[in-house]
Amino acid sequence: xxxxxxxxxxxxxxxxxxxxxxxxxxxxxxxxxxxxxxxxxxxxxxxxxxxxxxxxxxxxxxxxxxxxxxxxxxxxxxxxxxxxxxxxxxxxxxxxxxxxxxxxxxxxxxxxxxxxxxxxxxxxxxxxxxxxxxxxxxxxxxxxxxxxxxxxxxxxxxxxxxxxxxxxxxxxxxxxxxxxxxxxxxxxxxxxxxxxxxxxxxxxxxxxxxxxxxxxxxxxxxxxxxxxxxxxxxxxxxxxxxxxxxxxxxxxxxxxxxxxxxxxxxxxxxxxxxxxxxxxxxxxxxxxxxxxxxxxxxxxxxxxxxxxxxxxxxxxxxxxxxxxxxx
Amino acid sequence: xxxxxxxxxxxxxxxxxxxxxxxxxxxxxxxxxxxxxxxxxxxxxxxxxxxxxxxxxxxxxxxxxxxxxxxxxxxxxxxxxxxxxxxxxxxxxxxxxxxxxxxxxxxxxxxxxxxxxxxxxxxxxxxxxxxxxxxxxxxxxxxxxxxxxxxxxxxxxxxxxxxxxxxxxxxxxxxxxxxxxxxxxxxxxxxxxxxxxxxxxxxxxxxxxxxxxxxxxxxxxxxxxxxxxxxxxxxxxxxxxxxxxxxxxxxxxxxxxxxxxxxxxxxxxxxxxxxxxxxxxxxxxxx
Numbered sequence: 001x002x003x004x005x006x007x008x009x010x011x012x013x014x015x016x017x018x019x020x021x022x023x024x025x026x027x028x029x030x031x032x033x034x035x036x037x038x039x040x041x042x043x044x045x046x047x048x049x050x051x052x053x054x055x056x057x058x059x060x061x062x063x064x065x066x067x068x069x070x071x072x073x074x075x076x077x078x079x080x081x082x083x084x085x086x087x088x089x090x091x092x093x094x095x096x097x098x099x100x101x102x103x104x105x106x107x108x109x110x111x112x113x114x115x116x117x118x119x120x121x122x123x124x125x126x127x128x129x130x131x132x133x134x135x136x137x138x139x140x141x142x143x144x145x146x147x148x149x150x151x152x153x154x155x156x157x158x159x160x161x162x163x164x165x166x167x168x169x170x171x172x173x174x175x176x177x178x179x180x181x182x183x184x185x186x187x188x189x190x191x192x193x194x195x196x197x198x199x200x201x202x203x204x205x206x207x208x209x210x211x212x213x214x215x216x217x218x219x220x221x222x223x224x225x226x227x228x229x230x231x232x233x234x235x236x237x238x239x240x241x242x243x244x245x246x247x248x249x250x251x252x253x254x255x256x257x258x259x260x261x262x263x264x265x266x267x268x269x270x271x272x273x274x275x276x277x278x279x280x281x282x283x284x285x286x287x288x289x290x291x292x293x294x295x296x297x298x299x300x301x302x303x304x305x306x307x308x309x310x311x312x313x314x315x316x317x318x319x320x321x322x323x324x325x326x327x
Numbered sequence: 328x329x330x331x332x333x334x335x336x337x338x339x340x341x342x343x344x345x346x347x348x349x350x351x352x353x354x355x356x357x358x359x360x361x362x363x364x365x366x367x368x369x370x371x372x373x374x375x376x377x378x379x380x381x382x383x384x385x386x387x388x389x390x391x392x393x394x395x396x397x398x399x400x401x402x403x404x405x406x407x408x409x410x411x412x413x414x415x416x417x418x419x420x421x422x423x424x425x426x427x428x429x430x431x432x433x434x435x436x437x438x439x440x441x442x443x444x445x446x447x448x449x450x451x452x453x454x455x456x457x458x459x460x461x462x463x464x465x466x467x468x469x470x471x472x473x474x475x476x477x478x479x480x481x482x483x484x485x486x487x488x489x490x491x492x493x494x495x496x497x498x499x500x501x502x503x504x505x506x507x508x509x510x511x512x513x514x515x516x517x518x519x520x521x522x523x524x525x526x527x528x529x530x531x532x533x534x535x536x537x538x539x540x541x542x543x544x545x546x547x548x549x550x551x552x553x554x555x556x557x558x559x560x561x562x563x564x565x566x567x568x569x570x571x572x573x574x575x576x577x578x579x580x581x582x583x584x585x586x587x588x589x590x591x592x593x594x595x596x597x598x599x600x601x602x603x604x605x606x607x608x609x610x611x612x613x614x
Contacts, residue, residue, distance in 0.1 A: 053520065075519045082520050089517075092535045101531075
């Protein structure tokens with residue numbers, strides 16, 4: 001289903017001298033989705049985002065927003081807005097002035113500007129700190145101001161560059177639910193760059209996993225998690241075992257593995273670690289070919305028949321739980 | 328005794344004492360001395376200790392003083408305008424247009440090369456360039472731009488200010504460059520994201536964030552120009568005066584009390600100027 005506000009990347013490429021940071025990627029972001037660009041550092045996800053924002057020139061290819069090629073327009077003319085990793089709030093301006101900055105640049109008169117800024121601050125619940133300077137705010141508060149400043153330009157797509165990485169873990173979890181709520185309320189697309197798979201899984205409707213300048217796999221979050229296409233995706237998303245079998249490599253979720261008697265199972269090995277994690281117990285065994293395989297067992301299952309390090313054990317799974325991987 | 332050394336106030340003062348000693352002997356004492364001498368009396372052939380306001384009365388009563396002070400401010404202001412214009416531009420170029428750190432350092436060192444020779448030599452080298460039959464005049468005449476040598480090139484306010492700008496622009500470049508290098512580059516991207524043009528970014532983001540550097544450079548330039556006497560003497564061919572020359576003339580005539588009084592007034596004036604400047608911008612973050 002195509003809509004007027006879809007964002008499409010057409011063989012988008014970024015080269016720095018001889019190195020290719022983004023190698024001719026194609027992707028369609030449907031309007032109104034929360035998408036996460038996920039990958040390790042240096043995979044090209046940030047370069048991609050910065051090309052969408054207009055802070056990095058496009059070496060080759062196009063960026064289409066609603067059918068319009070925006071790849072060579074100045075940042076403010078694209079219908080996108082960016083929220084920076086360090087928030088990039090202007091330190092000499094107070095919260096209201098920061099939020100109203102784009103209106104000031106357009107020459108909107110001060111009263112209107114202030115009113116519009118206050119509306120945005122209300123959206124992010126920051127009206128009570130409107131006169132503070134960025135230095136006087138906590139990380140979470142700064143982030144809300146940065147959000148308000150990006151949203152006041154009425155973007156069709158909001159680009160977020162590792163927005164949660166500067167926050168402490170507790171705040172990170174809270175802010176991510178707020179981001180999600182805000183996206184639902186506004187109904188615009190959010191494209192969020194992160195290297196944290198938990199963040200991507202928690203937030204995204206759609207995940208785009210990148211590695212080595214290309215898109216490794218893209219799709220609805222659950223599809224990607226349930227059916228990783230490559231060993232890289234399975235390992236990067238975590239909670240998966242990549243097992244080399246005679247018929248090729250397969251990915252099996254750790255919680256799909258169950259213990260069996262050695263000899264009567266698909267794999268057998270020796271337990272090397274047992275880790276108690278509260279609701280679950282993670283049991284790692286070394287199997288043939290020096291591979292390490294982790295099974296995530298519920299605490300009831302494990303303590304019903306406890307095992308020790310060094311014991312031989314069989315590992316089994318349902319045939320449907322194994323997904324063959326592309327080389 | 329060992330108890331005494333454990334007291335942090337005592338150790339603090341002990342550690343500060345070498346600097347306190349140096350500053351009090353070489354800075355505070357001389358200033359106090361000058362202040363005291365400024366109240367002394369003098370005749371054509373002698374100086375005698377006294378506490379009288381004759382020197383100040385004469386200073387404030389003479390309209391030469393006002394003209395010379397006005398001239399000093401004029402030099403300081405015009406030099407400041409040019410140093411700021413050139414210094415800001417140079418620092419902006421270094422900080423924002425030169426991408427690689429190596430080039431930044433190289434070009435920055437290039438700026439300091441003139442400082443390898445003394446002030447006086449750099450000043451005097453303008454004279455053969457600007458003189459009536461100097462390089463500038465002969466070049467302009469050979470190009471046919473002018474028919475007669477320009478008289479105002481040398482021994483004029485023009486040459487004085489030219490020399491000041493030449494000597495002191497770097498004092499503006501360094502602090503401004505320093506402040507600019509601390510500006511987070513993502514702020515400039517954020518400004519572009521918010522629709523600011525290049526000039527708007529310069530005016531609404533870079534200039535406000537560079538203010539502390541501008542202020543430090545301003546203090547350097549203003550105090551250096553206001554305290555100068557040799558540049559004015561050489562470059563004006565002894566035809567213009569500033570407060571520094573007034574003091575140096577008095578000293579050469581051994582009129583120490585009068586020189587001291589002028590020095591005290593100049594010191595107070597400069598401190599007032601700096602005080603006013605500091606009210607505008609908080610430079611503590613830079614120090």
